[in-house]
Amino acid sequence: MPANLPVAFAEVMLGGLLLDKGLKNARGAFSGGTAQAATPAASAGATSGAGTTSSKAAFSANQKAFASELQSQTGLDPAVIAGWMAAEEPIGASSGWGGLQDWLNVGITDSGPMGSNNPAWRDPVQAADMTAEWMKGVALPGFGTAAAGIQRIVGTAGQSISAQVQAIQSSGWASSGYPDLAALVAQYAG
Helix, strand or coil, X not given: CCCCHHHHHHHHHHHHHCCCCCCCCCCCCCCCCEECCECCCCCCCCCCCCCCECCCEECCHHHHHHHHHHHHHXXXXXXXXXXXXXXXXXXXXXXXXXXXXXXXXXXXXXXXXXXXXXXXXXXXXXXXXXXHHHHCCCCECCCECCCHHHHHHHCCCCCCHHHHHHHHHCCCCCCCCCCCHHHHHHCCCC
């Protein structure tokens, strides 16, 4: 038996015993729960296997920091943010595309990266702040202003999870339209 096989088996067993609290704390803040296995959703510019979730994978500390800050800046439901992040980048990763903390891949487009050299993308809280500002219509250096459909996402804060998911799907954020986003978000709602 290979030396690391027992460790891998133990991790699988422990993962199977974890309770999936997801994002269900009383105040709605991101608690960084776990995700069940899901079908990856294609994202705007994800050039690798981004968006793949593994059974019981937990968000990394950087992902939790990004999600919490983005939730506080936009008012979007934490489950929506978690599912959206899972559609864009692998759960549990310490960094996203190109080593960045840009967990929703702002500026990582189907035609290539734009504005990704900004040092703010290397810090999860600053990256979340820039993402929120861009979603609200502030131009980002090297990337410009978000389209009207993207700006409408923030306008759904306080509305139902379904309304928020539909706004993301129809926003033009991802060329795929995130066909599996509702299923990903459902893993964190509760």
